[in-house]
Amino acid sequence: MTIPKRTVIYVSDGTGITAETLGHGLLSQFEGIEFRPMRFPFIETEDKARECLARINEVSKREGAHPIVILTQTNQQLSTILHQADAFFIDMFDSFIAPLEQELDCRYSRAVGRSHSQANPEYNARIAAVNFALAHDDGVSDADLKSADIILVGVSRSGKTPTSLYLSLQFSLKAANYPLIPEDFERDHMPPRLLPFRDKMYGLTIAPDQLQRIRNERRPNSKYSSLDNCRYEVAAAERLMRREGIKWFDTTSRSIEELAVQLMQELNLER
């Protein structure tokens, strides 16, 4: 039995990232179909729109099935050209902009790529948050922990770094992270320099067998990656956090997106 395939074409006068996020959210709900993406970002002139139209029609003809075209096109004239294609359209602006104009009693500004440009006022705060996350990754610096929005703690490879980066890039939050290391477990105390910031600390923990798999990719057959050591470190870290009243999430089956949003809820963080 062959898996049915369908081409998905993201078309935008901006980066196409909004279209792609929307498309991914929708199409991941349809199981048993293999979606093959094509991307046409920055379609911002009539020439480019006509070329894109021709490419969509080629796909449609070659495959004998309508490609799914997911469109975020602010220019009405270009949108009209694209809609001539032999395709199935999901048009974010067509579907929602007219009702929104009515509800908000405000005309749509038709500004290209507004949501992913430097002109967005949040942009500088995001880049500052990314730089903060890098400067405060893995305990490399505690220079400015007091201005952190959140400080993640946990054993090495428990997911602190990707989660910190995601919090900064997606939500403009200043996320530091600090490893709990064998030295802390021997002393049986949290790193003292963290204690003033207890109200913004949150722990990450992980199932020892998954930790072993992750560490083993990094340093195969080491003490660091042995199951015994992973069990010891996870138990010791949880004991420390429990004693200090620091709550934690288990990252074993949570994605960084789920962790980020749950952490924001727990700590009442907003951008």
Next chain:
Amino acid sequence: MTIPKRTVIYVSDGTGITAETLGHGLLSQFEGIEFRPMRFPFIETEDKARECLARINEVSKREGAHPIVILTQTNQQLSTILHQADAFFIDMFDSFIAPLEQELDCRYSRAVGRSHSQANPEYNARIAAVNFALAHDDGVSDADLKSADIILVGVSRSGKTPTSLYLSLQFSLKAANYPLIPEDFERDHMPPRLLPFRDKMYGLTIAPDQLQRIRNERRPNSKYSSLDNCRYEVAAAERLMRREGIKWFDTTSRSIEELAVQLMQELNLER
């Protein structure tokens, strides 16, 4: 004159990140209105849906205007509860799922939060790409440049690191970055270890006065941040890249999203 305000409420049975991306893309098109976000992620039980309904109605009553509710709710029953709210709805699934079911001749699986969970097959590749970007940030390692999808080069603070991280987190691409430093300019040669990888190198450059502003925040009144030095470094870096036939983008007014998508186009990169 006061700026009109409107509350935007993101409701989802998953993280709400898809709803928020969609909402941001739409609402950033309406100028002169201040949108205040509220978030209700993980609304996955009837109790939570009823509580959320009550909260939406509170906002509506207090503000005397319909909040804009942007909804990605896969559970039809919970969606029906939420739709009782006194609000203006943008419902991604309502609008697009039924026509997609017909077009794809496939029933929708109603799986919660599919697009942002670890169950997503792309997830491990993304995390590996993030780890790669960190391990190959700022030239700290050239251990595995041959498996990089892209190697960004440019002067310090030209935007290499945030762009690399974005490429990895959003598009699962292995992005290394390598700084061009005064030593390279004195020698007047690209770092020799990079030359085998010329086909995947791309340069980033920046206007000297913007570079000065950025560097000055980091090391005020240093030679590093002086306008003369910024001019010298940018000119020297562009000369090196021109001589080696390495193309570049100017990051002065491009966002990391725009850079990422344009780089993928230039290097024909797909996930």
